[in-house]
Amino acid sequence: MATFPFEIFTSDGNARTGVLKTSRGDIRTPAFMPVGTAGTVKGVYMDQVKAAGSDIILGNTYHLMLRPGAERIKKMGGLHEFGRWSGPILTDSGGFQVWSLSKLRKMTEEGVKFQSHIDGSRHMLSPERSIEIQADLLGADISMQLDECTEFPSTFERAEASMELSLRWGRRSLEAFGERNSQAIFAIVQGSTHPELRQRSAEASVNETTAGGYGGFAIGGLAVGEGHQAMCETLDFTVPHLPAHRPRYLMGVGKPIDLVEAVYRGIDMFDCVIPTRSGRHGQVWTDKGPYNIKNARFSEDSTPLDVHIECPASRDYSKAYVHHLVRSGELLGSMLLSWHNIAYFQNLMRRVRKAIQAREFEAFRADFAANYGAA
């Protein structure tokens, strides 16, 4: 089985904290993975990403295969060397972005043909090609099976057909991945918001034995418009069908409240563009939710963004200065807010892990929910 040792230190209800031990370093779980779409976490230096508490980052197969090209990254020494990140990298399969970004998609059993959103060039993404890109060319520590992201909402019939295609693509992904020593491959559970389909998808993925089976299990097809409540409910009826001893990864999620509620339901890993994307739009994340630094009330506020977070972006600059930078369209405004937001998310994950370790996560979650939304 191509996987990594996963040690769970403490469970508290369904929440658990532990460590996933990859050959490029330990990932403390629950873990938040900043997104490095095109080989860079937008606006942030990799040493800042690391120092903020990130153990692993995510790379986007779709973007990287189109530009600069997966073969080129291989030639340049792989994604770690190319983008100057020595820790573990998880890559998505490309399926989600083909679904959300590309033009003129054509789905077949073989895979998906599409046109690049950058230059209109034509490409094919099959399970075999996705794994070749992720595991062989980019050199991801954790590859994801190719899946189809089922659109929301979906009828039972549509979601069932899509989920079954993802299962078949998963088996082919595993076959292509084969046996590897220091790389893992995760399954993606689909089934939209239908409990029976999520159960069937989870069980089939867990029971898959091709090439030793999967090293971890992701839940896909959420954060696509279903809303916080439906996301939580889907986790409630999906997670119980995943094995306790393997990492569970909720893809593309999310806001701090989503993270806390998903950890409460047994999730170990997350990725999301929110910290950097919202940072580029002037948003500052806090336990109370986000606020926009462009608001006039910050124009003469000499306090830092968050004195409790051990990050220069959070501690060393006044709100008035960041307000000025963002209003003036200065790069440094985007840089500082992206950096602060990543540090905030990682600080939150640290507190989450500590609360689980202390078996106080129920109280932590209640406090967090009571406070959230007051920004």
Added chain:
Amino acid sequence: MATFPFEIFTSDGNARTGVLKTSRGDIRTPAFMPVGTAGTVKGVYMDQVKAAGSDIILGNTYHLMLRPGAERIKKMGGLHEFGRWSGPILTDSGGFQVWSLSKLRKMTEEGVKFQSHIDGSRHMLSPERSIEIQADLLGADISMQLDECTEFPSTFERAEASMELSLRWGRRSLEAFGERNSQAIFAIVQGSTHPELRQRSAEASVNETTAGGYGGFAIGGLAVGEGHQAMCETLDFTVPHLPAHRPRYLMGVGKPIDLVEAVYRGIDMFDCVIPTRSGRHGQVWTDKGPYNIKNARFSEDSTPLDVHIECPASRDYSKAYVHHLVRSGELLGSMLLSWHNIAYFQNLMRRVRKAIQAREFEAFRADFAANYGAA
């Protein structure tokens, strides 16, 4: 006299190297000042600016008075505190930017009325107001007299009237500045490309005794379209009229070849936006001149930007990666190139100082000129 001790270690021909000792730290001369227009050197952290070898930065009075406002910066603790730069800051008088950026200018003996290029609001810049903004509100270590930047080309008569206005504004700037212990004020010599006018402007500025006279002498009205040759000639007939024991500052200059040729003619200080502005457009500065990293020939070039420069941006990233970042419109591309270019300019100034110290500047200049333009 409101000035700082200026110690010249070595002269080599007209070139000289030394140190200007401000109360916020020493400025090694010849010095290049990165431009922090709006309280930030665009795309670069202040600790990167410092570590690259910058002893002093420049702030723009015009931009800061319009946004966030000089009174507001004063309220936030002054420009050093606001923008997190603890070293010396020189501010320009605002005159040049009013001339190049603002709308609906109206010049009178009193000063210049203009409309903000940002929001159309109406403002007045007089010598007294410029000094109040620079010395009292922003808290600049070195303030510049208010001057009128004479347009190029200018007839003798037009340049003469403009230069004489600048002299009168200079005297009023000095009066407004008064006697200060840890701040200096510099004159700006005008006169376009007319030798007689430059001489008269220089001599009158040098002989000005109001409030103890000027602590340094800038040459303004260059780098406005006259070209490298005319700039050098203007320096040739202007610098001899400036005192040897006071710093000489060539405003808004320039390209590396301009810096070397101006040092050769006795200039001690420079400021220019080139490192950051051209960095944001993909340009990489070298001894051979600039090249654009977007060029296809760098797409698989695994060598760093410049292994000889002690700067992470220059040493730790492949050209192929920076090429990819810039082509992809990633913030990190602008960040790395701006940082590298500042490090390149400061590395050049270090070599310039060393060559003068060794009394080998003539050979350095010849080598540099022979090599330049081959990029």
